[in-house]
Amino acid sequence: xxxxxxxxxxxxxxxxxxxxxxxxxxxxxxxxxxxxxxxxxxxxxxxxxxxxxxxxxxxxxxxxxxxxxxxxxxxxxxxxxxxxxxxxxxxxxxxxxxxxxxxxxxxxxxxxxxxxxxxxxxxxxxxxxxxxxxxxxxxxxxxxxxxxxxxxxxxxxxxxxxxxxxxxxxxxxxxxxxxxxxxxxxxxxxxxxxxxxxxxxxxxxxxxxxxxxxxxxxxxxxxxxxxxxxxxxxxxxxxxxxxxxxxxxxxxxxxxxx
Amino acid sequence: xxxxxxxxxxxxxxxxxxxxxxxxxxxxxxxxxxxxxxxxxxxxxxxxxxxxxxxxxxxxxxxxxxxxxxxxxxxxxxxxxxxxxxxxxxxxxxxxxxxxxxxxxxxxxxxxxxxxxxxxxxxxxxxxxxxxxxxxxxxxxxxxxxxxxxxxxxxxxxxxxxxxxxxxxxxxxxxxxxxxxxxxxxxxxxxxxxxxxxxxxxxxxxxxxxxxxxxxxxxxxxxxxxxxxxxxxxxxxxxxxxxxxxxxxxxxxxxxxxxxxxxxxxxxxxxxxxxxxxxxxxxxxxxxxxxxxxxxxxxxxxxxxxxxxxxxxxxxxxxxxxxxxxxxxxxxxxxxxxxxxxxxxxxxxxxxxxxxxxxxxxxxxxxxxxxxxxxxxxxxxxxxxxxxxxxxxxxxxxxxxxxxxxxxxxxxxxxxxxxxxxxxxxxxxxxxxxxxxxxxxxxx
Numbered sequence: 001x002x003x004x005x006x007x008x009x010x011x012x013x014x015x016x017x018x019x020x021x022x023x024x025x026x027x028x029x030x031x032x033x034x035x036x037x038x039x040x041x042x043x044x045x046x047x048x049x050x051x052x053x054x055x056x057x058x059x060x061x062x063x064x065x066x067x068x069x070x071x072x073x074x075x076x077x078x079x080x081x082x083x084x085x086x087x088x089x090x091x092x093x094x095x096x097x098x099x100x101x102x103x104x105x106x107x108x109x110x111x112x113x114x115x116x117x118x119x120x121x122x123x124x125x126x127x128x129x130x131x132x133x134x135x136x137x138x139x140x141x142x143x144x145x146x147x148x149x150x151x152x153x154x155x156x157x158x159x160x161x162x163x164x165x166x167x168x169x170x171x172x173x174x175x176x177x178x179x180x181x182x183x184x185x186x187x188x189x190x191x192x193x194x195x196x197x198x199x200x201x202x203x204x205x206x207x208x209x210x211x212x213x214x215x216x217x218x219x220x221x222x223x224x225x226x227x228x229x230x231x232x233x234x235x236x237x238x239x240x241x242x243x244x245x246x247x248x249x250x251x252x253x254x255x256x257x258x
Numbered sequence: 259x260x261x262x263x264x265x266x267x268x269x270x271x272x273x274x275x276x277x278x279x280x281x282x283x284x285x286x287x288x289x290x291x292x293x294x295x296x297x298x299x300x301x302x303x304x305x306x307x308x309x310x311x312x313x314x315x316x317x318x319x320x321x322x323x324x325x326x327x328x329x330x331x332x333x334x335x336x337x338x339x340x341x342x343x344x345x346x347x348x349x350x351x352x353x354x355x356x357x358x359x360x361x362x363x364x365x366x367x368x369x370x371x372x373x374x375x376x377x378x379x380x381x382x383x384x385x386x387x388x389x390x391x392x393x394x395x396x397x398x399x400x401x402x403x404x405x406x407x408x409x410x411x412x413x414x415x416x417x418x419x420x421x422x423x424x425x426x427x428x429x430x431x432x433x434x435x436x437x438x439x440x441x442x443x444x445x446x447x448x449x450x451x452x453x454x455x456x457x458x459x460x461x462x463x464x465x466x467x468x469x470x471x472x473x474x475x476x477x478x479x480x481x482x483x484x485x486x487x488x489x490x491x492x493x494x495x496x497x498x499x500x501x502x503x504x505x506x507x508x509x510x511x512x513x514x515x516x517x518x519x520x521x522x523x524x525x526x527x528x529x530x531x532x533x534x535x536x537x538x539x540x541x542x543x544x545x546x547x548x549x550x551x552x553x554x555x556x557x558x559x560x561x562x563x564x565x566x567x568x569x570x571x572x573x574x575x576x577x578x579x580x581x582x583x584x585x586x587x588x589x590x591x592x593x594x595x596x597x598x599x600x601x602x603x604x605x606x607x608x609x610x611x612x613x614x615x616x617x618x619x620x621x622x623x624x625x626x627x628x629x630x631x632x633x634x635x636x637x638x639x640x641x642x643x644x645x646x647x648x649x650x651x652x653x654x655x656x657x658x659x660x661x662x663x664x665x666x667x668x669x670x671x672x673x674x675x676x677x678x679x680x681x682x683x684x685x686x687x688x689x690x691x692x693x694x695x696x697x698x699x700x701x702x
Contacts, residue, residue, distance in 0.1 A: 019321050021418060022324070024416075028406045096321045100301065100302045184602035184604060185598050185600060185602055199420065200420050203421050204596065205414070206599060208314070230603055231606070238310065
């Protein structure tokens, strides 16, 4: 984005329904953060600083949008920001918040507020782009600082940012990890968007799909592999649901409508 | 000043984790309303857990809170293991203790140096300290980076740890990594001393309100990962974590989307000050000498001293972490103990475990955290309940504020606001946690 020589780009961070773990990654940037601060200033970061401002260029929005007043808040942020970035999986795809969608709002209210007297907006978990226009997406639960810095640099020099379109497997192979399927474990790597550097699989765990399904995932092939490994249909569905329920229910609704 | 009218609304209290407002209304010198309103969007985690496997409960519940993800992971794993009937090895237990120490150190240092020190030094955030206390700020930033690196070694990352799961670790540190760990921790001894020095010069408000203090306790160690529940009102008796509801009575209030808790009094306190009031004698000698340097004596009824208790605990955790690493440098790590996060495909179709209730109770930075799962023989969670430290403190915070505000009514609105903010911050509340864990009763 264009900027006059002396004026630093003003970045603001906002959080909605989430664990704030992606903001926390920013505090781990350290040296890179100091480098970034030569070109930008952070004007809104509730977790770390008291100062607040409504004058900013880039808004990093973390978390899913759930309630009416959160909707209004993110709309104001959209009006104020020249560039809005959905930061982290809750913001980009709904993330684990989507699991709430297994219940209707009424059910959820009954379950949680049984015996409580005052009304409360339960809200519907949604990724940010379902409420306002999002310019760029930085996926991950949590986000990966290498990618965040790469994306921010690219956005700051006006080039924008396109996240990877290949699966986690590509990065896992580059790390020379033995495939988990070879080791008798199952993994969502083949259908999940890369960019994390095969973080979980490199530390011996499996991929849970935190960056969301690929735009065109080989879902059926993946289901076949998992079935061969003794998983029931219900167990398989659950594996996909952990991070993708917002999208899966959206697609289901779209199919039903058409 | 007796006829004072005061209307304080701190929207979106900053430098705490999560979303909360402070509301204070004084009319004609009389306190009408004084509370911490929790406005965080509820996320229904206990509902989300229904129907999920104990082998993914850690992954899901660590997402309750980015800052407390290690604590939630460990409580979740302990509840899962307790229910399923898995017993972790001694190596696994020690490495989990080490990981929990990293979390406590990281959290306590962030809170003490970046969230509390600015108030005590009269500045709005850590940013102005970059000019006045640059070396110290950079040192603490460096220490935080170190804990992030140490978590990378042991758990893959700090936020949402990867390697910890029921039955053990999916990856174990190499000898070289252990040596690096030792080197980093050893350097932290001198650094921590500088933070202790800073706190010997800082003045925290004088305010006291005796309450009940609740924490885990253990006959052989300062309890963090293991122990039974006790309180200052119970004196020397303890209860098993399974019976936590005998002490932790949860209830709802209108001004908060989080649950509140009490025992026999109207409120109780958990966290560093509660732990230290109960377990002071079990602190290691280095922590005790920090306590004497900071002129800290138990019992302490000043909630602002929670931060001092955190600094003292930091010393305990640091030296205990070094002892654990020394132990493994001496006897080596048994790499045969690496486990898979889920049962492998040859055991999965016939996998069976105990079908019953399990409880995991862990002292996390902000106090006692409990996860309780009821599972079936396939390890599927039928019912879940979680008691969050910040929730347990909310009633106590409200009562502290109600005592504090009338005592300081002669001060300016700005000063009263600051004292109230500092009080809430002293508890180091994690509102993300507190609200994401609303009590959920499943519809059957």
